[in-house]
Amino acid sequence: MARVVVDPIPRIEGHLRIEVEIADGKVKDAWSSGTLFRGLEIILQGRDPRDAHLLTQRSCGVCTLVHSLASVRAVEDALKIQIPTNARIVRNLTHAAQNGHDHPVHFYQLCALDWVDVVSALKADPKKAAELSDKVSGRPQSKKYYEGLKGKLKAFVDSGQLGPFANAYWGHPAYKLPPEANLMAVGHYLDNLRQQVYAAQMTAIWGAKNPHLQGHLPGGVTVIEQLDADRISHYLFMLREQIKFVEEVYVPDVLAVASFYKDWFKIGGNKNFLCYGDFPEGDKEPDTFYFPRGALVDGKLALVPVDPAKITEDVKCSWYEGDKPLNPAVGETKPLGGDQLKGAVPNTKDKDGKYTWLKAPRYDGKAMEVGPLAQCLVSYVGGNKEIKETVDGVLKALDAKPDALFSTLGRIGARAIKCLVNLKRAEKWTMDLIENIKKGDTKTFTDYKLDESVNGQGFGLNDVARGSLGHWINIEKGKIKNYQQVVPSTWNLGPRDNAGQKGPVENALIGTPVADPKKPLEILRTVHSFDPCIACAVHVIDPQTNEVYKFRVS
Amino acid sequence: MDKPIEMPERLVEKGVSRRDFMKFCGLMATVLGLPMSFVPRIAEAAAKTRPTVVWLNNAECTGCVESFIRTTHPWIADIVLDVIDLAYNETIMAAAGDQAEEILKKTVAEQKGKYICICEGAIPTKDNGAYGQIHGKTMLEMTTEVVKNAAATICVGSCSAFGGVQAAKPNPTEAKSISAATGVKTVNIPGCPPNADNMVATVVHYLLLGKLPALDDKGRPLFAYGYLIHDNCERRGHFENEEFVKVFGDEGAAKGYCLAKVGCKGPDTFNNCPKIKWNQGTNWPVGAGHPCIGCSEPDFWDAMAPFYVAKY
Numbered sequence: 112m113a114r115v116v117v118d119p120i121p122r123i124e125g126h127l128r129i130e131v132e133i134a135d136g137k138v139k140d141a142w143s144s145g146t147l148f149r150g151l152e153i154i155l156q157g158r159d160p161r162d163a164h165l166l167t168q169r170s171c172g173v174c175t176l177v178h179s180l181a182s183v184r185a186v187e188d189a190l191k192i193q194i195p196t197n198a199r200i201v202r203n204l205t206h207a208a209q210n211g212h213d214h215p216v217h218f219y220q221l222c223a224l225d226w227v228d229v230v231s232a233l234k235a236d237p238k239k240a241a242e243l244s245d246k247v248s249g250r251p252q253s254k255k256y257y258e259g260l261k262g263k264l265k266a267f268v269d270s271g272q273l274g275p276f277a278n279a280y281w282g283h284p285a286y287k288l289p290p291e292a293n294l295m296a297v298g299h300y301l302d303n304l305r306q307q308v309y310a311a312q313m314t315a316i317w318g319a320k321n322p323h324l325q326g327h328l329p330g331g332v333t334v335i336e337q338l339d340a341d342r343i344s345h346y347l348f349m350l351r352e353q354i355k356f357v358e359e360v361y362v363p364d365v366l367a368v369a370s371f372y373k374d375w376f377k378i379g380g381n382k383n384f385l386c387y388g389d390f391p392e393g394d395k396e397p398d399t400f401y402f403p404r405g406a407l408v409d410g411k412l413a414l415v416p417v418d419p420a421k422i423t424e425d426v427k428c429s430w431y432e433g434d435k436p437l438n439p440a441v442g443e444t445k446p447l448g449g450d451q452l453k454g455a456v457p458n459t460k461d462k463d464g465k466y467t468w469l470k471a472p473r474y475d476g477k478a479m480e481v482g483p484l485a486q487c488l489v490s491y492v493g494g495n496k497e498i499k500e501t502v503d504g505v506l507k508a509l510d511a512k513p514d515a516l517f518s519t520l521g522r523i524g525a526r527a528i529k530c531l532v533n534l535k536r537a538e539k540w541t542m543d544l545i546e547n548i549k550k551g552d553t554k555t556f557t558d559y560k561l562d563e564s565v566n567g568q569g570f571g572l573n574d575v576a577r578g579s580l581g582h583w584i585n586i587e588k589g590k591i592k593n594y595q596q597v598v599p600s601t602w603n604l605g606p607r608d609n610a611g612q613k614g615p616v617e618n619a620l621i622g623t624p625v626a627d628p629k630k631p632l633e634i635l636r637t638v639h640s641f642d643p644c645i646a647c648a649v650h651v652i653d654p655q656t657n658e659v660y661k662f663r664v665s
Numbered sequence: 666m667d668k669p670i671e672m673p674e675r676l677v678e679k680g681v682s683r684r685d686f687m688k689f690c691g692l693m694a695t696v697l698g699l700p701m702s703f704v705p706r707i708a709e710a711a712a713k714t715r716p717t718v719v720w721l722n723n724a725e726c727t728g729c730v731e732s733f734i735r736t737t738h739p740w741i742a743d744i745v746l747d748v749i750d751l752a753y754n755e756t757i758m759a760a761a762g763d764q765a766e767e768i769l770k771k772t773v774a775e776q777k778g779k780y781i782c783i784c785e786g787a788i789p790t791k792d793n794g795a796y797g798q799i800h801g802k803t804m805l806e807m808t809t810e811v812v813k814n815a816a817a818t819i820c821v822g823s824c825s826a827f828g829g830v831q832a833a834k835p836n837p838t839e840a841k842s843i844s845a846a847t848g849v850k851t852v853n854i855p856g857c858p859p860n861a862d863n864m865v866a867t868v869v870h871y872l873l874l875g876k877l878p879a880l881d882d883k884g885r886p887l888f889a890y891g892y893l894i895h896d897n898c899e900r901r902g903h904f905e906n907e908e909f910v911k912v913f914g915d916e917g918a919a920k921g922y923c924l925a926k927v928g929c930k931g932p933d934t935f936n937n938c939p940k941i942k943w944n945q946g947t948n949w950p951v952g953a954g955h956p957c958i959g960c961s962e963p964d965f966w967d968a969m970a971p972f973y974v975a976k977y
Contacts, residue, residue, distance in 0.1 A: 117762035118800050121755045124727045126799055147804075148789070148796040149724055150837030151830065159971035165958060166966065169830040172728020172858060224759045263746075272715055272750040278768050279759035304742045308735050312944045319953035320943035321735075322728040322858050323960075326953040328913065328973065333954035335919045446837075448792055455795040468796075556914025635761055 115628045120638055122221040124173040125645025129638055130459050133625050141620035142459040143604045144467040145645050155594040160186045160586050161329050168323055174644055175322040176209045177575035181582040184571025186329035189586050195554040198331035200544045203390050205318045207537035211353045212310035213576040214530035215361045219303040222639040226368050227296040230281035233265055235294035243291045247367045249359025260298050280632045287371045299360055306356050313349045316342050331556035347541050354534045365527045369509055369520050379519030379619045379637040382410040383477045384485035389574040401536055402486050403493035414492045425471040428606040430455055439583050439595045471605040472597050480615040481578025481602040483526040497532045522640040565589045577644050603641045616641055688738055717780040719772055719811055720754035723804040724797050724831050724840055725786025729822040730756045732858035736865050737945055766800045773814050782815035784825040788846035789838035796838040809847045818851045821864050826853035833966035852877050853884035857960035862941050863889040894931035894957050897939040918954055928973040930959035
């Protein structure tokens with residue numbers, strides 16, 4: 112048996128180390144480690160609750176905005192604030208735009224190079240590439256275009272300065288795309304580097320700037336005068352452009368890549384899924400969520416209702432004190448330091464060894480995968496018509512059965528499906544906004560009292576680009592007494608728990624074939640399919656709190 | 666009449682259009698505050714062999730990379746393919762694990778004193794830096810080696826420049842700026858994140874003139890951080906007229922009045938946001954009716970908070 116450590120895992124947000132044990136060409140065991148700790152929850156204590164959304168947004172600059180959303184909702188829950196309709200819609204529109212940006216960036220910039228061999232593209236026949244793009248892509252390109260692209264690529268490689276493409280696994284036997292498909296994908300990799308700029312502009316229309324938006328706060332959104340025809344039409348125009356890109360380029364590319372890698376519909380799957388749901392279409396939550404709330408257990412396509420009180424976190428294998436699973440509302444987490452920390456060197460050899468800064472979240476005692484696949488599965492069985500139709504269409508196109516979704520490729524495909532459905536629904540929300548303003552409702556903010564007399568507890572749950580995100584807050588005398596974040600990448604990339612159950616990524620890696628342990632390309636495929644975003648996962652701690660407070664279920 | 670600017674052959678071969686190239690050179694001259702007569706020199710500098718850049722991500726959120734890739738003049742693909750040799754950047758590089766580490770080692774050894782190091786994120790220093798590790802090395806150890814051997818170190822973002830969010834009170838991991846952690850003097854382009862135009866302009870200034878731009882006492886390029894937000898704010902007239910937003914969502918907010926009474930830190934913050942705005946001029950915080958939070962000032966998480974309480 113061979114132990115392989117991949118550190119750093121590139122093309123993710125944050126600092127991740129993956130260790131696997133390989134026997135007979137397959138992964139037998141796996142350990143996922145977050146190697147950075149920042150301690151944002153400690154920093155939040157004693158601050159103005161309204162500032163939390165700005166501070167927690169700095170958890171991650173890739174999935175920017177989303178921590179702000181969860182934070183303002185947590186404060187609004189604690190202070191019992193009902194936000195105006197315009198604010199709800201503007202938040203949905205900005206969040207949808209963020210997803211429309213994030214998912215294609217994940218596919219092209221973060222995960223495509225695991226499936227696309229850039230060097231092989233140099234062998235492509237431009238004429239055949241043009242024919243291929245005519246057949247599979249919604250934006251076919253000419254022979255002349257591919258000649259130019261190939262020439263540009265060749266000049267770059269010949270310069271000897273390969274920049275970010277240096278020293279990769281080019282030529283690895285696990286790469287299966289023909290040279291022409293590789294060349295087409297390289298073209299779209301470059302196209303999306305431009306497209307993502309436009310997609311980010313959409314979030315800035317009412318969110319001021321991206322990364323790290325500044326357009327809302329507890330109580331609503333700060334824009335009023337900007338809810339004008341000019342900005343609404345700007346948003347709608349950009350939205351339609353992004354939908355076109357997703358429909359014509361992103362989704363066809365996912366299908367084209369999948370058709371060459373069908374064995375990956377049997378690799379890298381999980382059985383338990385959780386989705387908090389998101390995109391409220393009315394005041395009542397979670398009932399009006401467009402993507403519904405729910406869980407799937409043991410691989411069964413049956414919806415299990417979600418009770419937030421069943422969420423626990425466990426630190427058995429994490430660099431914190433504590434030995435029993437606790438609900439995030441009952442924070443009792445203390446990071447190890449000094450001699451106890453032993454330099455934070457991952458111990459994956461001993462059964463009880465500590466090897467990560469991530470905690471192990473569980474739902475009803477089970478490790479749950481979160482993210483677009485969970486969102487699609489829960490929406491599929493939970494009655495979202497558009498998701499069901501799109502999933503069925505994709506499965507038919509690939510001649511695959513629903514169980515193919517429980518896989519590495521299923522995860523990548525689900526992300527594209529959710530992206531498209533989410534953006535299309537944003538057209539309706541834009542119309543809702545117009546109708547509401549037409550009615551004469553220009554309210555964007557609900558005022559509230561926040562002084563030393565104010566106490567309250569609450570939480571905000573969102574389901575964002577990378578999955579289920581929750582913030583829990585305890586306000587005492589108008590200040591933050593306690594703050595907890597349980598984030599998507601902690602769910603997915605967390606370690607083993609007290610019961611010895613592996614985290615979802617660790618579990619998904621088991622059985623992954625590895626042709627060459629020195630070039631573990633296949634491991635990157637499954638790890639990247641989760642779209643890891645580690646900066647927000649590793650500061651989820653609250654070492655000074657031993658406060659036990661009542662958990663409130665709305 | 667000056668002779669027409671030659672389009673560098675290297676770029677012609679790579680399919681960069683003359684229009685894009687000149688747009689880039691012109692924009693750089695504007696951002697840097699240089700007269701247009703400098704455009705040929707910018708073109709000349711950009712045409713040389715691509716200088717190697719090592720981009721380190723330490724205790725951060727990757728928001729600075731995200732901001733950087735939203736540059737459009739030039740587009741990020743053109744920067745990476747034609748302007749610089751981005752040898753190491755964990756967010757976009759293809760290589761992983763040992764192969765990634767190998768690139769870094771090789772670059773530091775073979776291009777000692779020649780490469781530019783761009784740092785994003787602070788350095789945790791508590792317990793000898795155990796709170797942040799890459800490839801089994803602490804960030805403190807790895808970064809110290811890379812910046813000490815670099816021709817110049819440019820800190821992008823308030824974390825690498827001043828410590829940033831993880832260094833906010835009580836600073837649980839004793840996070841420090843790059844210069845405080847390593848003792849190396851750095852150019853600082855603070856902001857949370859900084860604007861892509863300011864990052865690109867600083868790099869180009871170095872390539873163009875072979876030296877770093879004029880800096881203020883906090884290491885910030887004066888071309889971007891020489892004026893207060895307040896001085897160039899589009900709502901300055903309302904401030905002078907004493908027309909203020911008193912509560913979010915009020916009549917003043919609907920009229921775009923000054924945000925000083927709901928916490929704006931524009932009067933204390935040096936940055937060029939009102940001039941260049943964000944995301945290709947789409948908007949900026951005050952434009953969206955949100956107070957400036959002073960994100961390019963040292964220790965702003967403590968010095969400027971609470972963010973929604975008026976200081977003036």
